[in-house]
Amino acid sequence: MRAEPMMDYAGKRGVIFGASSFVGKVVASDLVQRGVHLCLLDLQNHVDPDLLQGVQSLGSDGEVISKVVTSGEEDDFIKALDQAVDELGDLDYLICAFYLERGYESQGMDDLNLDSWDQLLGDWVVNTFLVTRAAFPHLAREGGGRIVFFNATTGYTGEGEGEGEVTVEGSILECACSSALTGMMTSIARDIIPEGVSVNGVALGPNYRDDLDRILWATDFWLSGMCDYACGQILRLY
């Protein structure tokens, strides 16, 4: 049985970047049922066309809109966030749930080309920087904004997907990006906490698709008022 949320979310406003990822969908579905007004934000080539209708059909009080951005296009991110805030009224949360599920299947050594690296770094790390930067002025306006970054425990362990499996080839890219996100978050946390905005993280374990309760609990923990003191921390879901 899922634990009760730590706070009342009704009327809060959030953006989920990477809403079409597995984690994005899980978090979006949960938050909207708790009454959060949401903007589902995705990269152009990562959009699940059924997502918006699926989340809206959950029949909650939370309003749901969607936006699409082009990877690496700073103006696109700024415009999308500005529009989302206009439509939702304000912004309390940013959840960065972009995760390498679509088009980033593990590759063999022969496929480990430099193109794959450039694409993943851009799609995951650089875009997380861009969306955070675009959201920050809105989150800081009245203070109290909260940001959650999702990455993977592979950044700490070097292991690939699948519990107990030998590291799979190809996850070198995931490991590097994931730990890079941790470093980036640590630095950003220090810079933005004086403005009353916190950023913390959740590192997904190898079997994260079977770990919904802990994912939602961790998200709730970082969004709740229970942890205003926390800043730049990661909950690792091994």
Place this chain on the structure above:
Amino acid sequence: MNLNGKISLVTGGAGGIGRAICEKLAGLGSFVYICDIKKAEEVAQRINAGYQEVRASAAPCDIADRAAVESLYARIGQEKGGVDILVNNAAVYGPLADHHFPHLSHEDFIKTIQVDLSGAMYCTLLALPRMMREGWGRILFTAAPMSSSGIPSPYLAGKAGFMGLTKYLSRRYGEDGIFTFALALRHVDTPMIRKVMKSRGHDPASAVKSLHEESLTGRMITPEEIADIYAHVICTAPPGLNGMVIPADGGITYLR
């Protein structure tokens, strides 16, 4: 300890830490490619002046430029067959002003992370095939503790990215004889630290004095000491230490 016959590539090889590493590896018998955007030739000449045979070669290259890195590896492949020892040491700090979030620009974020993380990834991916063929290789990263505070986000992202790389590479390629290590450095007594302190509005001399005193050892680590650690790890570390992140911060991170 000797590295006779081994081919090394040191990125950022002409800077304070990199130059010390190049000198050390050459002194142990390795042929060293000094990769840097400037002064690589100067360092190579200085090293070669100390030996009867050529032990170093300048490899001027911006590692953020993929095509340039691929060309460099093609050259090394033709001249020496490839790289046995890769020291991913190059880094840029980012702009000295406005480097904190959210003032840091998209362009500066990209420029910094391209050198600090992508450059190392390019060099590593291109070094692996030869190391796997030979059944021997050493990959090292000049990193930093993830808890380092006050460091710009793309710089710390790059350094933290080395942790994931170190863990992955050691697990995946250890059985192929390729060992990977990271050295987690805090403050190093180089000209760069003075530039950074000055950019933050501190008097460089008194700021450096404070940094010396911050360490439990009473002083910052020197580039030569870092080179000694790298050489020792490259030459002597047993398989059981593969994947180790070695803190060399004077006890600041863990003991204070």
